[in-house]
Amino acid sequence: xxxxxxxxxxxxxxxxxxxxxxxxxxxxxxxxxxxxxxxxxxxxxxxxxxxxxxxxxxxxxxxxxxxxxxxxxxxxxxxxxxxxxxxxxxxxxxxxxxxxxxxxxxxxxxxxxxxxxxxxxxxxxxxxxxxxxxxxxxxxxxxxxxxxxxxxxxxxxxxxxxxxxxxxxxxxxxxxxxxxxxxxxxxxxxxxxxxxxxxxxxxxxxxxxxxxxxxxxxxxxxxxxxxxxxxxxxxxxxxxxxxxxxxxxxxxxxxxxxxxxxxxxxxxxxxxxxxxxxxxxxxxxxxxxxxxxxxxxxxxxxxxxxxxxxxxxxxxxxxxxxxxxxxxxxxxxxxxxxxxxxxxxxxxxxxxxxxxxxxxxxxxxxxxxxxxxxxxxxxxxxxxxxxxxxxxxxxxxxxxxxxxxxxxxxxxxxxxxxxxxxx
Amino acid sequence: xxxxxxxxxxxxxxxxxxxxxxxxxxxxxxxxxxxxxxxxxxxxxxxxxxxxxxxxxxxxxxxxxxxxxxxxxxxxxxxxxxxxxxxxxxxxxxxxxxxxxxxxxxxxxxxxxxxxxxxxxxxxxxxxxxxxxxxxxxxxxxxxxxxxxxxxxxxxxxxxxxxxxxxxxxxxxxxxxxxxxxxxxxxxxxxxxxxxxxxxxxxxxxxxxxxxxxxxxxxxxxxxxxxxxxxxxxxxxxxxxxxxxxxxxxxxxxxxxxxxxxxxxxxxxxxxxxxxxxxxxxxxxxxxxxxxxxxxxxxxxxxxxxxxxxxxxxxxxxxxxxx
Numbered sequence: 001x002x003x004x005x006x007x008x009x010x011x012x013x014x015x016x017x018x019x020x021x022x023x024x025x026x027x028x029x030x031x032x033x034x035x036x037x038x039x040x041x042x043x044x045x046x047x048x049x050x051x052x053x054x055x056x057x058x059x060x061x062x063x064x065x066x067x068x069x070x071x072x073x074x075x076x077x078x079x080x081x082x083x084x085x086x087x088x089x090x091x092x093x094x095x096x097x098x099x100x101x102x103x104x105x106x107x108x109x110x111x112x113x114x115x116x117x118x119x120x121x122x123x124x125x126x127x128x129x130x131x132x133x134x135x136x137x138x139x140x141x142x143x144x145x146x147x148x149x150x151x152x153x154x155x156x157x158x159x160x161x162x163x164x165x166x167x168x169x170x171x172x173x174x175x176x177x178x179x180x181x182x183x184x185x186x187x188x189x190x191x192x193x194x195x196x197x198x199x200x201x202x203x204x205x206x207x208x209x210x211x212x213x214x215x216x217x218x219x220x221x222x223x224x225x226x227x228x229x230x231x232x233x234x235x236x237x238x239x240x241x242x243x244x245x246x247x248x249x250x251x252x253x254x255x256x257x258x259x260x261x262x263x264x265x266x267x268x269x270x271x272x273x274x275x276x277x278x279x280x281x282x283x284x285x286x287x288x289x290x291x292x293x294x295x296x297x298x299x300x301x302x303x304x305x306x307x308x309x310x311x312x313x314x315x316x317x318x319x320x321x322x323x324x325x326x327x328x329x330x331x332x333x334x335x336x337x338x339x340x341x342x343x344x345x346x347x348x349x350x351x352x353x354x355x356x357x358x359x360x361x362x363x364x365x366x367x368x369x370x371x372x373x374x375x376x377x378x379x380x381x382x383x384x385x386x387x388x389x390x391x392x393x394x395x396x397x398x399x400x401x402x403x404x405x406x407x408x409x410x411x412x413x414x415x416x417x418x419x420x421x422x423x
Numbered sequence: 424x425x426x427x428x429x430x431x432x433x434x435x436x437x438x439x440x441x442x443x444x445x446x447x448x449x450x451x452x453x454x455x456x457x458x459x460x461x462x463x464x465x466x467x468x469x470x471x472x473x474x475x476x477x478x479x480x481x482x483x484x485x486x487x488x489x490x491x492x493x494x495x496x497x498x499x500x501x502x503x504x505x506x507x508x509x510x511x512x513x514x515x516x517x518x519x520x521x522x523x524x525x526x527x528x529x530x531x532x533x534x535x536x537x538x539x540x541x542x543x544x545x546x547x548x549x550x551x552x553x554x555x556x557x558x559x560x561x562x563x564x565x566x567x568x569x570x571x572x573x574x575x576x577x578x579x580x581x582x583x584x585x586x587x588x589x590x591x592x593x594x595x596x597x598x599x600x601x602x603x604x605x606x607x608x609x610x611x612x613x614x615x616x617x618x619x620x621x622x623x624x625x626x627x628x629x630x631x632x633x634x635x636x637x638x639x640x641x642x643x644x645x646x647x648x649x650x651x652x653x654x655x656x657x658x659x660x661x662x663x664x665x666x667x668x669x670x671x672x673x674x675x676x677x678x679x680x681x682x683x684x685x686x687x688x689x690x691x692x693x694x695x696x697x698x699x700x701x702x703x704x705x706x707x708x709x710x711x712x713x714x715x716x717x718x719x720x721x722x723x724x725x726x727x728x729x730x731x732x733x734x735x736x737x738x739x740x741x742x743x744x745x746x
Contacts (some may be wrong), residue, residue, distance in 0.1 A: 064483050079485075192618055193620065194623040194624070197537055197618070197620055197621060197623075197624060198595075198624060199536065199557060200433070200535035200536075200555050200556035200557030200558070200592060200595060201536070201555075201556075201557075202556075226490075268536075269536030269539045270541055282626075310512070313514055313535035314512055314513060314514070314540075315513055315532065315536065315537045315540060316534065316535065316536045316540070317534045317535065317555070318534060361651070398633075407553070
């Protein structure tokens with residue numbers, strides 16, 4: 001038994017923001033209340049800390065199987081635990097691609113054996129994510145996938161998207177799309193704009209993303225399926241999502257911490273500023289923050305994308321896209337959104353908990369009988385991020401050396417302490 | 424006080440004082456090219472690494488000759504036979520070169536920002552000899568020297584740059600350099616190669632898509648090569664480009680009567696420029712080539728020679744000659 005005492009419990013599902021104790025028994029929450037006592041229970045003093053439902057990351061790359069030089073399920077989930085995440089959804093663009101049940105099972109088994117937090121795999125939408133035949137979605141569902149996506153690239157055509165959506169609807173799986181129009185993307189390496197013109201780097205227009213979001217919303221209208229827009233980065237995409245939500249479609253979206261923090265003006269020839277979608281314009285960034293505040297955006301997702309140093313330490317246009325993100329996500333949310341007064345703390349917690357859970361048609365709350373998954377964090381602990389201190393195998397981050405106020409302090413998964421920050 | 428350069432990565436970061444200093448330092452080296460014995464001992468014992476990861480004829484020969492005339496040795500990496508073809512990374516290649524202890528490295532690379540990337544990791548001065556579609560600073564410096572010679576000064580001149588601006592590192596370096604001297608710059612070419620957003624690169628910059636409007640009143644017309652190898656956009660039919668944008672004698676008459684015509688080379692005669700213009704009295708094309716030597720000698724001397732800004736100029740002090 002574990003008794004978490006004196007914490008400030010923030011539970012978006014019940015709109016609770018109160019000083020409460022929580023008693024965990026095994027892998028479940030036993031009870032909540034004030035001045036709880038439990039003889040024999042280990043006590044965690046959460047005085048001055050926020051106790052929230054376990055954070056869910058809808059979008060990450062754990063690189064196993066196939067790219068273990070950059071990350072493994074073991075190291076990636078350890079990093080996730082340090083970031084306060086109790087469950088992470090790993091994208092299927094591994095080697096081999098997670099497009100069949102045997103790959104899904106291997107991920108689930110590896111996560112059970114070595115994972116520090118829960119791993120919920122996302123299956124490919126098409127075989128090999130090649131955009132042709134459908135992947136073995138039903139069998140993967142049986143093996144444990146929570147969604148499908150051809151992440152890394154868009155679902156190739158509107159016709160394939162229609163088929164995937166139709167097939168996934170009775171299975172209860174959302175379709176997650178990485179939205180880009182390949183003909184507009186055209187080998188670009190950063191957002192098109194004054195900065196790409198100055199740096200002489202091939203630009204990607206914002207419409208590369210929004211055209212594809214528009215297509216997907218139209219296909220969702222055709223099929224009535226659940227659609228989730230991954231790592232949304234532009235105001236145009238956000239407007240399509242807003243329209244879809246108004247028409248009562250099951251369309252949701254996520255925004256990454258780097259897209260609500262940085263802009264294309266920050267891009268230099270350091271490949272730690274190279275990600276896909278690329279860092280957007282200042283007006284896009286501000287629109288995303290407004291969307292995070294007003295409920296148009298459902299979740300914050302990291303798109304944790306580890307790449308080993310040798311692959312990133314090259315010419316900008318030759319470097320792979322992507323940055324790591326588990327351990328800076330909450331701190332960026334606190335510093336960029338909450339401490340600046342743009343979002344309430346309740347809303348930020350929602351974006352890490354009930355928001356992503358809703359995308360997966362799950363619940364996330366602190367109540368007796370629920371899974372004992374909790375994220376305990378400080379809103380004012382001051383620290384400086386050093387990627388070298390991370391259990392992740394990769395250090396590709398633009399946030400190296402950044403100072404933060406607020407940090408994950410403990411991550412509890414199924415009643416066990418997966419991470420506890422030493423003070 | 425003049426801020427010494429540690430690298431030359433682009434003209435964007437240079438101050439007008441630094442640019443003027445290099446142009447002034449190049450003047451005696453211009454004169455020097457006419458000497459019968461073209462060899463100084465200024466950089467004797469120094470080595471300059473020539474790392475041309477992208478093929479180049481005139482820029483590579485110009486840098487190599489500039490180094491030789493200063494008395495420096497060069498070591499060259501051949502793009503075609505380089506270890507890059509065997510999968511070596513840029514970083515490993517330049518670190519290997521650096522381990523042979525050169526005193527500076529001149530780099531040309533197809534990736535924008537490659538010299539910047541290299542400069543952050545090496546201890547020696549890095550000179551950008553052209554990176555992707557980013558900058559080609561020595562080209563802009565030699566253009567400025569040519570304009571100054573022919574037009575007396577840069578300030579207040581009207582310079583029209585004609586061609587594929589979007590993919591041109593020469594254009595970017597010229598825009599940054601000329602705008603620091605109050606030059607009025609007009610960019611002109613097919614609209615998909617000359618986006619309106621380019622106007623945000625610098626002050627006194629305008630984008631015009633009709634060639635007649637762009638040439639009206641120009642003191643200098645800079646013609647760019649149509650870089651077919653760097654174009655990601657759908658290609659434009661050559662006849663369409665010629666009809667719309669080729670610099671012909673008739674079009675040149677729209678500019679100032681004594682307008683100077685520049686071209687960074689290599690020229691594709693009959694495409695971006697009519698031969699009669701390229702070879703005509705208003706053409707400064709061959710002067711540009713000679714001035715390139717003077718600019719590159721001035722730069723290598725400044726970056727590698729390490730002399731104080733007010734030290735006697737080596738090309739004036741003939742006791743320094745190795746003959």
